[in-house]
Amino acid sequence: MPAKFEILTIPPENTNSVLMTVGNDAVIFDPWGHGDDWAKLLGERGLGLRAIYTTHGHGDHIAAAPALAMRYNVPWYLNAADAPLIKWSEGLLEYFGLPSIDKNTSTHLPAGQFEILPGAWADVISVPGHSAGGMAFYFRDSGILIIGDTLFATGVGRTDLPGGNQTALTETITRLMNMNFPDETFVIPGHGYASTWGEMRRVNPYIHSVCGCGYGQNSCTCHHEHAGPGSDHKHSCQYHK
Ligand SMILES: [Zn+2]
Numbered sequence: 001m002p003a004k005f006e007i008l009t010i011p012p013e014n015t016n017s018v019l020m021t022v023g024n025d026a027v028i029f030d031p032w033g034h035g036d037d038w039a040k041l042l043g044e045r046g047l048g049l050r051a052i053y054t055t056h057g058h059g060d061h062i063a064a065a066p067a068l069a070m071r072y073n074v075p076w077y078l079n080a081a082d083a084p085l086i087k088w089s090e091g092l093l094e095y096f097g098l099p100s101i102d103k104n105t106s107t108h109l110p111a112g113q114f115e116i117l118p119g120a121w122a123d124v125i126s127v128p129g130h131s132a133g134g135m136a137f138y139f140r141d142s143g144i145l146i147i148g149d150t151l152f153a154t155g156v157g158r159t160d161l162p163g164g165n166q167t168a169l170t171e172t173i174t175r176l177m178n179m180n181f182p183d184e185t186f187v188i189p190g191h192g193y194a195s196t197w198g199e200m201r202r203v204n205p206y207i208h209s210v211c212g213c214g215y216g217q218n219s220c221t222c223h224h225e226h227a228g229p230g231s232d233h234k235h236s237c238q239y240h241k
């Protein structure tokens with residue numbers, strides 16, 4: 001049975017959460033909002049929650065994780081390097097009127113290959129930079145990449161928040177580019193609209209700044225395939241053939 005993925009923006013709308021299902025089995029990535037709203041949704045759809053995965057430890061990605069983990073007695077996975085961020089989430093959750101998280105109930109999520117739901121495997125990829133323990137989830141068979149706040153459709157995650165590191169983020173983006181995801185891969189970021197890897201490689205200036213092709217740094221207007229007038233960087237960029 002193929003896995004289904006749905007982007008949900010639960011009130012108070014802020015973050016892209018992802019509901020993944022195989023049949024009636026479900027997992028949630030980055031459960032924003034109130035646990036009660038998720039419980040209602042799962043109940044209405046007759047879904048059984050099997051686990052919660054979080055791309056990183058910022059409050060806007062873990063808000064409902066502890067409540068749901070307790071309610072359904074399922075693990076909440078978070079890379080241990082981000083556990084110290086949980087405490088820092090208090091102010092943000094308070095701002096949005098969400099319950100604070102006073103202790104770490106997460107289970108360490110390492111990089112590797114995991115069967116997230118029966119028959120649905122993900123490459124769990126370490127993507128430090130926006131935070132130290134950032135993780136992305138690549139479902140090769142479904143062509144889905146859940147990338148948290150590492151990259152957005154046309155932007156990049158901040159590195160000035162706790163756990164952020166600009167050098168690490170640059171290395172992460174380089175590594176992601178070298179993974180050569182198919183252009184049609186559907187990329188779901190933590191905020192804003194989803195895109196495809198091919199479109200992001202074409203228009204995202206942070207990808208271009210890492211690859212050194214110049215687009216985004218010198219207002220080059222010939223970025224499409226890098227074949228426009230005066231585009232002598234067409235052949236200098238290994239990522240934009
Ligand atoms: Zn974040």
Ligand SMILES: [Zn+2]
Pocket residue numbers: 015058060061149190191
């Ligand atoms: Zn975020």
